[in-house]
Amino acid sequence: MIVPTAGAALLITWQTRHIKSELLHNIAVVFWICANAYWMLTEFYSKDDSLRYYAVIPFSLGLIVIAYYYIGNFEKKYFKSKNSTL
Template sequence: MESNEPLYVIPERYRKIENLHIVFWLLKDLCWVMLWRPLGLVMIVPTIGAAALITWQTRHIKSELLHNIAVFFWIIANAYWMITEFFTTDDSLRYYAVIPFSIGIVAIAYYYIGLRFAIKK
């Protein structure tokens, strides 16, 4: 099946880290739901590290960069929320996760509203 549509191709080494990132994220969230505090805390580092690496690797592709910035801040918010549930009884502290979640939303909004609108002009 032929198509005139341009192909989106990424290097295999990038795909491998993206797939590994999913494994890290799932393990971190499994630790969260199972209340495995030590492993959950340990899993924050490779999960955020992989997200940072993916974001850095895609810095030259604006659409990928902005989506990966959103994912990076999503994981930061997610990790912060997990930590507050692990170590505090003050439910109000988890609401600070709205800050990195909002940064991610701004990155996505910039792509879908700002950049896409500017491209159509």
């Protein structure tokens, strides 16, 4: 089930590449799907429990992408409204 899920997420990401907000959200979703897939595979096939904690890397990358989008939008709105009142 990993391949169709990741494939669908990548396809949707590719289709929305021209809309910045959609693109960044879908990139985050792709990272989260990768994190979940990695975690699931290490749970099923690895005897070393410490390997599953590496799933935090793609999950964190997804959070960074979302934070980049929302912090950038906040700054644009804040500075636009602050400059318009001057």
